[in-house]
Amino acid sequence: SQTIHQWPATLVQPVGSPLSLECTVEGTSNPNLYWYRQAAGRGLQLLFYSVGIGQISSEVPQNLSASRPQDRQFILSSKKLLLSDSGFYLCAWSIDSLNTEAFFGQGTRLTVV
Amino acid sequence: GDSVTQMEGPVTLSEEAFLTINCTYTATGYPSLFWYVQYPGEGLQLLLKATKADDKGSNKGFEATYRKETTSFHLEKGSVQVSDSAVYFCALPPGQAGTALIFGKGTTLSVSS
Numbered sequence: 119s120q121t122i123h124q125w126p127a128t129l130v131q132p133v134g135s136p137l138s139l140e141c142t143v144e145g146t147s148n149p150n151l152y153w154y155r156q157a158a159g160r161g162l163q164l165l166f167y168s169v170g171i172g173q174i175s176s177e178v179p180q181n182l183s184a185s186r187p188q189d190r191q192f193i194l195s196s197k198k199l200l201l202s203d204s205g206f207y208l209c210a211w212s213i214d215s216l217n218t219e220a221f222f223g224q225g226t227r228l229t230v231v
Numbered sequence: 232g233d234s235v236t237q238m239e240g241p242v243t244l245s246e247e248a249f250l251t252i253n254c255t256y257t258a259t260g261y262p263s264l265f266w267y268v269q270y271p272g273e274g275l276q277l278l279l280k281a282t283k284a285d286d287k288g289s290n291k292g293f294e295a296t297y298r299k300e301t302t303s304f305h306l307e308k309g310s311v312q313v314s315d316s317a318v319y320f321c322a323l324p325p326g327q328a329g330t331a332l333i334f335g336k337g338t339t340l341s342v343s344s
């Protein structure tokens with residue numbers, strides 16, 4: 119069966135520090151991968167999606183970037199965190215983006231102080 | 232473009248009350264429809280889905296029927312429990328023109344004993 123791992127679960131980082139969040143999927147090949155952010159008490163904001171290695175599309179211009187160095191690995195990064203980067207970050211995968219569901223990781227709670 | 236409209240929350244109920252969370256959609260064709268649940272501090276979990284008109288998805292006592300006449304996919308449960316307290320999201324796939332699932336804004340359910 120397929121599983122998705124996301125870490126760390128929680129992170130407290132100072133303003134201006136770098137960020138690296140990692141997500142890996144097991145049990146499937148060539149998944150679509152997604153990074154979402156959820157601000158406190160609000161809905162989901164799609165940040166990045168990827169349909170293959172090295173293929174990244176950004177939905178919202180911001181202080182973050184994403185990379186997909188391997189088929190089932192998706193990394194969210196920042197060179198210098200801002201206070202506004204605080205939130206709950208969710209990684210997800212799907213078989214395709216046409217008519218199927220997505221499966222989510224457990225999320226990372228990021229607090230920038 | 233395709234969209235999902237969900238009733239605004241929060242919804243506050245007593246244990247054993249009947250639950251309805253309304254969801255309507257705008258889409259080309261007849262996409263699959265999904266309900267996700269997010270428990271506090273966790274990622275989203277697929278609660279149920281329906282893949283064609285008149286299908287009824289069900290799981291954990293929750294049900295939703297795909298109504299193409301009214302373009303709706305309302306979530307119902309006959310008797311809620313305290314453990315059902317969570318945020319519920321209605322979603323549909325983007326189809327060929329999109330990139331990722333289209334989510335409603337989420338409805339927070341709070342059940343008290």
